[in-house]
Amino acid sequence: MTAPAHPAPAAPIRVPAGTTAGAAVREAGLPSRGEPGAIVVVRDGEGKLRDLSWTPDADVDVIPVAADTEDGRSVIRHSAAHVLAQAVQELFPQAKLGIGPPITDGFYYDFDVPEAFTPEDLEKLEKRMQKIVKDGQLFSRRVYESKDQARAELANEPYKLELVDDKSGDADIMEVAPPGSNEDLTAYDNLNPRTRERVWGDLCRGPHIPTTKYIPAFKLTRSSAAYWRGDQNNASLQRIYGTAWESQEALDRHLELLEEAQRRDHRKLGVELDLFSFPDELGSGLPVFHPKGGIIRRELEDYSRRKHEQAGYEFVNTPHITKEQLYITSGHLEWYADGMFPPMHIDAEFDEDGTLRKPGQDYYLKPMNCPMHHLIYRSRGRSYRELPLRLFEFGSVYRYEKSGVVHGLTRVRGMTQDDAHIYTTREQMRDELASLLRFVLDLLADYGLDDFYLELSTRNPDKSVGSDEMWEEATETLRQVAEESGLQLVPDPGGAAFYGPKISVQVKDALGRSWQMSTIQLDFNMPDRFELEYTAADGSRQRPVLIHRALFGSIERFFGVLTEHYAGAFPVWLAPVQVVGIPVADAHLQYLEDVAAELKSRGVRVGVDSSDDRMAKKIVNHTNQKVPFMLLAGDRDAEAGAVSFRFADRTQINGVPRGQAVETIVKWIADRENAAPTAELVKVDGG
Known part of the structure; x- marks a missing residue:
């Protein structure tokens, strides 16, 4: 098992008061342009990325950030997004600007335009971007004196105006600071390098590279429909995607990887190898597995079942629908309703004259198995001698994913989770978590996935239940178990479910792409909600601790990932025809x-x-x-x-x-x- 490779952190350098970070970089003899290790921004003592034009009020040590690091690439890509937006407004003057953040391996920018972009449009835009890059326009940070000044300047940009007035904290991180922040409201202007006249500008927090010439290699990849701020109830926009890298060689490697990824696309291979399909008659995100795909799926499941039996799990089964009260008790209707299918109102009884004799009730397709497993635990008294009790189910669940995010087998609406819930005493909790993490990693490796790192998702104060003390204990316990595994641990602030923190096992496939696989969640809240108990050795009634665990995530998603990992050439033991x-x-x-x-x-x-x-x-x-x-x-x-x-x-x-x-x-x-x-x-x- 290996963790993802990252360049060693650069040594800090001192930026004297009144001196730009760029001058300090040059004084230190660090590369400033023309090679992958060129310094593009610096990170200050508070961890904030700063432009090379930044001038501190007092002497400060900073960490130089090179172009060939994730932070460096992110800044290059966001700068490339600005160049794209400038090119769009030069060629399509009626275009209104949305947002343009960096994303994994690239960037995008959203535009409100009368008609969709064509492949020919992207070719013209790319040529225009090349000219802007060659011109060496300067990125210049400017602070607005007030929101009124920003509103006046952005009067013809309705989406930018909304960001200026944003009160939700949901604004794009590269656009404006969240409400309550003491950061200035800023714009970045693109300046003519000779006259210093403003050529174009955008509302933005930054940081940016010094000039457009610091974008050594980029390419526009595709366009698609999008919605303002991802909400289908908002305006329909056009999104242009691109990628930018620290060198032409790095871009070429990435484009080769994209070509290979297209060849490995599980949706394409599913058709070619007759594994699965998505009939229109069934609806979006609802796959069917053909006989060959059924063989692979059965082998995946059967091997997993054998390993779970050996590890002391007990198998259960639960229905696909339930009365709404179950999800009121669990809290899912309060915190997860958007991810659930609408209810079915049934069981109402009427007299012959149409008078309601017995009211009906709402039933829901289950989005997760855990509440039903709690009912199994609660069905009779439990003793400490039974713990840890490990319940396991290949349970079908249904989640209302927005149509824009449904994607092959990796994002579906109907799925089968290999779901386990472990009920343990507090004394057993830590050892059980460590054993469970090892079980997860070993089983994933048995399927040929063995390049791991871990992600720790912590509490979102606005979307969580339970006391601070419970969350602190649960989070720290997971952190210790994760760190003792020896794998790299990456923070995911605010990414926890509403009831408890989680460790996510991130897996790299044959192309080096990361996929979230298994999740392990530590939950002190659900046992309280369901009044779960066990009789302790001293005869007292105690609450168990609950561990949620999905190993594959879902069979469908795991199937899709394995299909791409093996490029459809499954290992002999899994192959439908051996x-x-x-x-x-x-x-x-x-x-x-x-x-x-x-x-x-x-x-x-x-x-x-x-x-x-x-x-x-x-x-x-x-x-x-x-x-x-x-x-x-x-x-x-x-x-x-x-x-x-x-x-x-x-x-x-x-x-x-x-x-x-x-x-x-x-x-x-x-x-x-x-x-x-x-x-x-x-x-x-x-x-």
Whole structure:
């Protein structure tokens, strides 16, 4: 297991009072432009990023931030977003500005324009951006004297005016400071480098790079519809996405990664490999798994079940709908209603004249399994001797995801969670968490995912229940367990559920992309809400501590991630078709049928290709279908009682005795090898 690599922090430098940060950077001999390690901003003693033009009132030590760090790239990308917005308003003067933040690996900017952007528009905009970058326009910070001054200047920018007057604290972090902050309201102007005249400007907190020439490499990638501040009830906008990097080499690597990601897109592979689909008749975010996908899913689930049994979990099942009172008790209707499907009002009874005899009630599709598991715990008295009690369910849940965020299998509306709830004493809590984290990491590694780091999501004071003391104890306990794992721990302030903090296991796939997988949540609140108890050794009634845990997150999401991680070439133990026999001619069909029958008797998923295609075409077809073992047989093989192994990488092992071939395949599956078989990896005598 490894943590994500980050460059070592730069050594601090001193910025004397009255001197710009940029001058101090140059005095220290640090690179200022033209190479990936160029310093683009600095971080002050309070952790705030500052422009290189910043001049402190007193001597201060700062940390130089290089272009090839995450913070450095973020500043470059936000500056590129400004260049994009300038280009848009120069080519489309009627465009009104939304927001333009940096995002993972890139940036976007939202615009209110009469018509959607076309691919040809993006080409023109990119050329215009290249000219702006080449001009070397200066980014210059300016403080508004008052909100009235800002309103007057932004009178023709309605979305910017809304941000100026924002009272919710929900403004984009790169635009204006949240309410209550003592930060100035600022704009960034793009200045002509020769005349210092203002060419363009934008409401913005910053920071920015010194000049547009500090954007070494960028590309616009696509456009799409968007909504102002992500709310479908707000104005419909057009969003342009782009990416920017510290060097052309870094951009080229990223674009290659994007191309590979497109080839691995699980939605595309799901169709090509006949694994799953999303019928329009069912509705958005509701997948169906085809027979081949069903095999993979079953193998995923069955192996997980075996490991849970070995770890002392007990299996339960719960219904898909429930009366609303359950989610009133749990608090989900108060805190999570937006993520739930609307209720079904049923069970009302009427007299013949239409008079209501018995009122109906609201039922909800369940968005999570935990409240029902609490009812199982509460169904009878519990003793401390039963704890920790580990309840486990592959439970179907339904969440009303907005249509704009539904995405293949990774963001669905109907999903199956591998959900566990562990009820423990306070004394057992810490050891149980440590054991549970190890169980999670080991099981993910069994599926071929072993590049981890952890994220600690802490309390959002405005969206939480329970005492400060409970939250502090729960958070600190999770922090200690996470740190003792030896993995990198990344903070996620305010990201906890309303009832308790959580550790999220973040996994890197074969392309280095991070995915949130397992979550472990520590909850002191739900046992109170459901009045859960156990009888302690001294006869007293005590509250258990509750641990929520989803290992895959959901089967659907995990399936999608694995599909992309393996590019559809699933490990042999998961592959829907593990072996296919390919005869050189029809005369060799029966021989391969006999070999296939032997493999089937050993539990191997095998078929023989009896189509009219030539052997070379059959090999291509089954290679494209990601079949890991292909067995070829001609006259020489049949006479010798042998087969030839053919692999997806086009390597081959000829003349493998039939019995040895069967044993090799069976052992490869039994060992649950996650690597794709090749002639180099598959060792056979004489091979």
